[in-house]
Amino acid sequence: MDDPYAVLGVPRTASEDEIRRAYRKLAKKHHPDLNHGDARAEERFKAVSSAYDLLSDAEKRRRFDAGEIDANGAERAYARRPGSSGWAGAGTGGTRYRRTDNFDAFADAGDLDDILRGMFGQGGARAGGGKGRDISYTLRADFRLATEGGETTVTLADGRSLKVTLPVGLTDGQTIRLRGQGERGPRGVPGDALIEVRITPDPVLERDGSDIRMTLPVSLQEAVLGGRVEVPTLLGPVMLTIPKGSNSGTVLRLKSKGVRNSTGSNRGDQYVRLAVTLPDPIDPELARFVEEWGARHPYDPRKGRIR
Template sequence: MSDPYSVLGVPRTASEDDIRKAFRKLAKKHHPDLNPGDKVAEAKFKEASQANDLLSDPEKRRRFDAGEIDATGQEVPPRGFYRDQAGGFGGKYERAGAHESFVDMGGIFSEMFGERRGFGAGGPGGGFDMSGMPVTYSLRVPFLVGARGGKQRVNLPDGKTLDIDIPEGTTDGQTLRLKGQGMPGSQGQPAGDAYVEIRVEPHAFFQTRDNDIHIELPVTLTEAALGAKVRAPTVGGPVMLNVPAGSNSGTSLRLKGRGLLDRRSGQRGDQYVKLKVVLPEQPDEKLKEFLESWDAGRAYDPRKEMEQFT
């Protein structure tokens, strides 16, 4: 992966707010939902998501800046690591604390599987009788898969294909346990477990706060002034939303029970819809003529309350 600062287009001195704004700009431009079938946009979105995942976490950012982890978040072995580890079991090094993604696990697993088969004196058939070791790795899932639940197909390092059940309401950073999908045991002992840390990709317009969803919904001047029923997207699919007459940009409406499922309590959050009045892209002469003759439009000052703070 490229340097995360370069991917987001921010300097190394960028603030958290600068990073957040840069990522949102790229997400709105390259999100797969807005560019269906565009593989280039999809790749750029994933790259931006990985860069944001690293730089938006203060500890990960500190470790990356210090050279302790690379741009993918993986540990960077200190100088002389493999030499210092030599002379262990069988005179060969073993990697400790491996943490890889599904995509990158093939080489290290092959090496570890090979070493484990020859573990202990005497090679296969001798040595210790051990259960398999656990492994830990991460999996990125689309926002809506985490919100709605579903299956995510992955290819394991040993060539097997596995459909992982992503529970509804899965949030970023949660860990799933895959029993028996870790390192194989020796002498017929059972395999260890795999622990998968879920990294939920951000969405183009859904934002989460705890179990609530927040979204900005564009409406026309007519819909805001006169009121209307409009389609509003939710994680469960579009619903009809009643826009009250006289609504302004910034008006917030609540859709009860349309947020994320809290897996511990079984309760759902709400969705909050902030309206944004949008004028036509092309000038409308009739609208212009009306506004020029609309005396009431000059009779109020929407900025009057700001004067007391200046």
């Protein structure tokens, strides 16, 4: 991958918010759901996602800036430091995990611990007595995987690979505890592995509790005459009917296309906000038509709406 700063078009001094905004803008522009069959857009989307994955992680960004890892997150042989084995690769998607000894940052798993207690057992105490140390990792999860739940593979620092099932409806920063997957203590009792989930934002879909929201660009023709448009959802693309005479700001609902609850029995809805988008540049024929039409049919769109 090229320089991630150049890929996102931001300076090396860019803030987290600037990096996030640049990613969302570029990812939305090149998203495969909005560029069907465009191989170049798909490659560009992958590059933008990889760049964001590196720069959105403070530790990865620091190590890249220091020359310790390359743009793909791989360790530079000459920069490897003692104790750097805490970096581990993921078995899927090239995701990477960061080891940290700051247990307190991961100690509060919140509601997720209640959900996972039956799956992964009790836990949460700092290693003591004969128990080994708990080890913490950061998992970068795709928005849809984190929201819908699913299985991924974690490769720990010691080379072991673990399959982890993410429950539905994860939120950014929640922690999964894998009991007995930490370091072994003096009596052979292992600590736990604590995996903090950091969610990569989707360039099109945004979560609002149990609902999903998005903005859908529509053409002037679609807004005036109506039509059917394909839109992405967590369940895959669906066809949405655009009513005749739709304005920018019109919100349409896709029932039961939102986030599943923890039992999987219900879903929220998806809300699609329309944004009428004119061609760029404006076609001269369209400009002449609108000018002539406006002269014959004057109206004030602000009347009664703006005082």
